[in-house]
Amino acid sequence: MTISEQYVDFAVREARGTSPVYERLSQAVAHDESLLDLLDGLPPAKRQPNLLFSVVRWLGGPVGDPAAFHDYVLTHWPAVKAELLTRATQTNETGRCAVLLPVLAALPQPLALLEVGASAGLCLYPDRYAYRYGEHQVGAGEPVLECAASGLVPPAGVPRVVWRAGLDLNPLDVTDPDDVSWLDALIWPEHAHRRARLRAAAAVAAADPPLLVRGDLVDDLPALAARAPADATLVVFHTSVLYQVPPPRRDAFVRLVGELPGHWIASEAPEVLRYDGLPDPPTDALHNVLALDGRPLAWTRGHGQAMTWFG
Secondary structure, three states: OOOHHHHHHHHHHHHHHOOHHHHHHHHHHOOOOOHHHHHHOOOOHHHOHHHHHHHHHHHHOOOOOHHHHHHHHHHHHHHHHHHHHEEEEEEEOHHHHHHHHHHHHHOOOEEEEEOOOOOOHHHHHOOEEEEEEEOOEEEEOOOEEEEEEOOOOOOOOOOEEEEEEEEEEEOOOOOOHHHHHHHHHHHOOOEEEEHHHHHHHHHHHHHHHEEEEEEOOOOOHHHOOOOEEEEEEEEEEEEEEHHOHHHHHEEEEHHHHOOOOEEEEEEEEOOOOOOOOOOOOOOOOOOOOEOOOOOOHHHOOOOOOEEEEOO
């Protein structure tokens, strides 16, 4: 896929119906030869639309007007490029807990959670949040995570978590204003509800910080998993992370996690983790596949806003 096609794909499959600002901006970049030439000089993982748009927003640049965005990026390219090369899309969307919850609640309790690509660890608190699946509410607390779910009966309650840890190449600290401002910049412009969710989830994490370890998902996973309490069910999980991992390392991770005790929950795009015999997704929008121990269970949207169960 060319860089131009990547931006058109983001506009059509991810931003359309969700962020008019990013849909319009992504289509503009897809046909802007000056910007495409600049992006072409970056490593492939650093060309992605959400990273570029978030960096410009974090630097104080405009994203609402494609012409102003064009001028800003060209004028400030050294600063934009420097941030693109050092930062990553560590979105840490707590809404994803809503698609993990049905699986987590069904596993043998209590749980020891280990998130790969944990960012600031906000998805390590599925037991502290509340959920609303249509008219059905689960749990208590803030934030309340809403998910349009079809094909499943929502769980009766939240899981019991006795240990939580995260592994990330660059862990973020919710008590650091700079790290929180980057998490805020990753939220799409119109999504005020996600900003409120970020603040509420950050307060939960700051009150009881998780164990976050800087490390590689292959080299450092076994040692961190070994720290989990033996009398809890170890659950290694990740959501929208492996697309940033080169395929050979991705394959090594899949082999490794399959050898660990406990369970493995993945929510990744179907071209990132491939499964045989998947049903068609419910719409043309980008969907992830939720899977337990390599067995696909549901289609999910990237921010946890919807899931279609088929497992």
